[in-house]
Amino acid sequence: MIDIHCHVLPGVDDGPEDEATSIAMCRLAAENGTTDVVATPHANANYEYSPERNEEMRRQLQAAVGPSPRIHLGCDFHLSYDNIEAALADPAQFTINGGRYLLVEFSDLIISQGTSEVFARMQEAGVTPIITHPERNPLLRDHRSRLAAWVHRGCLIQITADSLLGRFGRHAQSAAIALVDANLAHIVASDGHDLKERPPVLAGSFEFVVDRWGEDLAQDLFVDRPRAVVDGKPLQPPAPKRRHSKKTWWAFWR
Numbered sequence: 288m289i290d291i292h293c294h295v296l297p298g299v300d301d302g303p304e305d306e307a308t309s310i311a312m313c314r315l316a317a318e319n320g321t322t323d324v325v326a327t328p329h330a331n332a333n334y335e336y337s338p339e340r341n342e343e344m345r346r347q348l349q350a351a352v353g354p355s356p357r358i359h360l361g362c363d364f365h366l367s368y369d370n371i372e373a374a375l376a377d378p379a380q381f382t383i384n385g386g387r388y389l390l391v392e393f394s395d396l397i398i399s400q401g402t403s404e405v406f407a408r409m410q411e412a413g414v415t416p417i418i419t420h421p422e423r424n425p426l427l428r429d430h431r432s433r434l435a436a437w438v439h440r441g442c443l444i445q446i447t448a449d450s451l452l453g454r455f456g457r458h459a460q461s462a463a464i465a466l467v468d469a470n471l472a473h474i475v476a477s478d479g480h481d482l483k484e485r486p487p488v489l490a491g492s493f494e495f496v497v498d499r500w501g502e503d504l505a506q507d508l509f510v511d512r513p514r515a516v517v518d519g520k521p522l523q524p525p526a527p528k529r530r531h532s533k534k535t536w537w538a539f540w541r
């Protein structure tokens with residue numbers, strides 16, 4: 288499995304405080320079947336963001352951990368004005384492995400009216416936004432027509448592994464399941480932060496997906512699509528499911 292969202296670099300955000308914990312998180316991920324981890328420190332107003340420092344830390348962590356899991360670099364990108372302008376000017380400072388995919392985290396408090404336009408500008412600049420864990424955001428999970436419209440225009444959606452298992456509450460769990468049912472969840476990632484409360488483990492949610500939807504979808508969600516993201520290759524996930532009515536498919540969410 289390939290985990291595209293994990294706060295595993297030490298001391299740069301609200302992830303592990305020291306390198307020993309970072310190393311233990313990588314080992315825990317590998318023991319649970321994760322071959323690749325993308326280190327995704329927050330790029331928001333709370334933390335200093337330095338791609339050069341992050342790359343050096345990634346390199347040091349890989350050297351300390353050994354060959355497995357492979358550690359890649361991205362970020363957890365907050366949609367602030369400054370961030371958006373910086374990403375449009377130089378996307379590779381923020382995208383996963385400097386490729387085309389950008390993890391985008393929304394505020395829990397407000398969704399800017401201009402978000403669709405921002406996504407369109409990013410896509411014109413060759414960047415594919417991956418909207419992270421909308422099932423955990425009350426604003427997004429209560430306005431899923433908006434999510435569906437963004438997916439229709441080429442955005443992808445990543446849900447959190449532990450949401451499927453109910454560890455972020457009942458609402459997040461039912462929203463995550465509904466997104467998978469509707470082909471509106473494209474990738475599952477851990478959003479790991481530590482060893483205990485939010486560990487970088489995908490194995491339990493992988494089994495949950497196999498039991499509920501089958502192995503083919505688990506392979507898509509945990510292996511094939513995240514691999515394409517890490518490699519910067521194009522992805523063509525199946526269209527969101529239409530409802531059995533004459534309404535357009537996104538009307539399902541209205």
Ligand SMILES: [Fe+2]
Pocket residue numbers: 292294363478
């Ligand atoms: Fe995150």
